[in-house]
Amino acid sequence: MLQTLHIKNFALIEHLHIDFPDKLSTITGETGAGKSILLGALGLVLGNRADLSSLKDKEQKCVIEAHFGIADYNLREFFEENDMDYEEVTIIRREILPSGKSRAFVNDSPVNLQELQELGGYLIDIHSQQQTRELSDEQYQIQIIDAIAGNTVLLEVYKKQLAAYKSIKSQLKKLQEQKEALSKEQDYNSFLLQELLSANLKDGEQTELEAELEKLNNVEFIKESLGKALAIANEEQIGVIQNLKEIKAALQKISGLSPEYSGFFERINSLLIEFDDIADGLSETFEKLTDDPERLELVNQKLQLIYTLGKKHQVSTVDELLAIQESLDGKVVLADELDGTIDKLNGEAEVIKGQIDETAINIHEKRKSAIPVLTESITAILAQLGMPNARFNFEVSLSETYHNNGKDAVSLLFSANKGTDFGLLKKVASGGEMSRIMLAVKAVLASYSKLPTIIFDEIDTGVSGEIAHKMGDIMKAMSNGMQVMAITHLPQIAAKGNQHYKVFKSTQGETTVSELKKLSHEERVREIAEMLSGKDISESALKHAEALLN
Incomplete structure (x- = not known):
């Protein structure tokens, strides 16, 4: 209050x-x-x-x-x-x-x-x-009936069920749109995925192939350089290894005379061992190095394929191509899985729809049962208000539409006088009659709800x-x-x-x-007396006002 x-x-x-x-x-x-x-x-x-x-x-x-x-x-x-x-x-x-x-x-x-x-x-x-026009509103009429029917709990259940149903229908709509979009792209996505899968791409492959291509394209120059290096290292008289051995022999003779000389000897000995190992490695690499036109062609073809795919998908690395491959694979799989998801959600929607329909029927039945009580109560009050022949005809029918408060369609017909046909309330009731009807409705509602x-x-x-x-x-x-x-x-x-x-x-x-x-009481008497007789308050008006208050 x-x-x-x-x-x-x-x-x-x-x-x-x-x-x-x-x-x-x-x-x-x-x-x-x-x-x-x-x-x-x-x-x-x-x-x-x-x-x-x-x-x-x-x-x-x-x-x-x-x-x-x-x-x-x-x-x-x-x-x-x-x-x-x-x-x-x-x-x-x-x-x-x-x-x-x-x-x-x-x-x-x-x-x-x-x-x-x-x-x-x-x-x-x-x-x-002016606000009595609410009486002509179908939703307000339903609210009146529900208050008498005690539908509060059922309506809460219905609203939750309807919200769940709408949520599933919304999901289904999005999935259907997604399915339609994927269906249009399905063949093309499958082709792109197959093209990438056929390329048999691997992480880091592009770098390795580019390095190998560089080697295969320059095999003669590499062999020449390696041969020259090996010749310098292994020349019998003036080769690097021979010179290192002679240095080692000279230092060995004096290594025992001082720790300083011994240190030089150890270092040259380590250097000789390391250089000898390098020479062996160069020799092994030289022996393996051969001109391989077939391998060159294969590497070149694979790289050209990678470059072509990169240009097609507007990326520059194999890693990015593999990411696209994974994405395409997901789209293709998703398109295949969508039907199953849609079927599952359709099944859930049908179950909830059945529950909503059952709740809506229960609400409908309670509304039908409440209408005689409502009309009897309203007409009894209207009789007190000078409308003894007022009659109401509430019609509640189940529709196929899911409203926020059930599936009912309501029409309220009214007749104020004997012998007159029923008509729509807003068309046949006068302003004064609408005021009294609204008061009667509110009075009835006050008995049923807070x-x-x-x-x-x-x-x-x-x-x-x-x-x-x-x-x-x-x-x-x-x-x-x-x-x-x-x-x-x-x-x-x-x-x-x-x-x-x-x-x-x-x-x-x-x-x-x-x-x-x-x-105050005295002021009320004078105010009501003035309402009865005007500014010039008579003694009879004061007495009448006192009588009204008592």
Whole structure:
């Protein structure tokens, strides 16, 4: 319920702080006194858009703060899902800065307008004559039936099943698109993969082949250079090995005379051994080196194949070609596996579809069972409101479409008088009749579910006398289980309130401001008397007002 409303610098309101108890609160005031401003301020708290025209003083920010008791609304899960701090007394604050920027806070945590609108839908339900058009909306009609049918749990199950079904269908759509794309490329991908597989590529192969090609192309030059090196090394008289041996022999003679000479001897001996090993290696390499035109041709062909494939795939190394080969292999395998995955998901979708259909049928049956109870309850209340011949015809039929709240299509037909045919509610019901029907619907719903605070904004327009009394009685009865506020011009309804507020304008210096005041008993008597007889309050009007209050 709405516990407190604080308004600062909004429209004609300079500063307002008002506490609202539970039960029925009635709000009265002359036309233009500021009742719409009060609703506008509440609208901002509920997430309506704002602009600079809302500021009374354009140099100061506008602040609207409302305190709500939400312990009975089962909103803890909503707060957790939206990452808000849950408090049993939740504070919503809306600020409009002189710059035009708007900010919203829930329990001092910033929120966006969409989150605020969703939360506001759980807290306050504002109804005016214009908003009775909701009755003509099929989804709203279904909500009414579901409240009577007690479909809350089944609808939660249905929504989860539908979400799972939509998720699988979404996956299937993506896989089908992927399959179609792969099918178009399948033959070409298979050809490219086979071409790479036939090349029998190996890591590092290109570098090795390029080195071998260089060797095979220069075999004569290499042999000539190796032969010259071997000749210098092995010449009998002046070869390097012979000279090293002679140096070794000369140093050996003096190696025993000094550690220094011994060191030279050891080093030359090691050098001779190493050089002798090099000469053997050169000789072995020389012997193996032969002119091999066939191998040259094979290496050249393989390299040309690698270069051609690289150019085709716009890469420069065998490693990159192997990566492409792996990718193509994955695509080809994936195309083969997609059918199996699609078949599996189709099977899962059919199972969930069966579950959804079963749940939808259960929802449908409960709705059908609730309709007689609903129509009987509404028509009984409408009879009290001066519509004794009102008749409703709710038709609920299963369709093939999966809606967010089941598979039902609903039509609501209405007849206000005996002997008249049923017609669509929005076409055959007058504004006054729609107001009374909405009140009756809300009264019935209040008996079946925990509704948010309801504000009736002149929903009593077009009625008077005994019907006004009955409307007030219904609002009073509703307020036994919820907070109800009625903005009214009718004294009969104003008198029903557990508390009575008056909206009025006053002049402060050169400024006109709107104010809201809770009336004492004596002030209520005078306000209701004025509503009965006008500004010139008669003694009979005062007595009549006192009688209404008692």
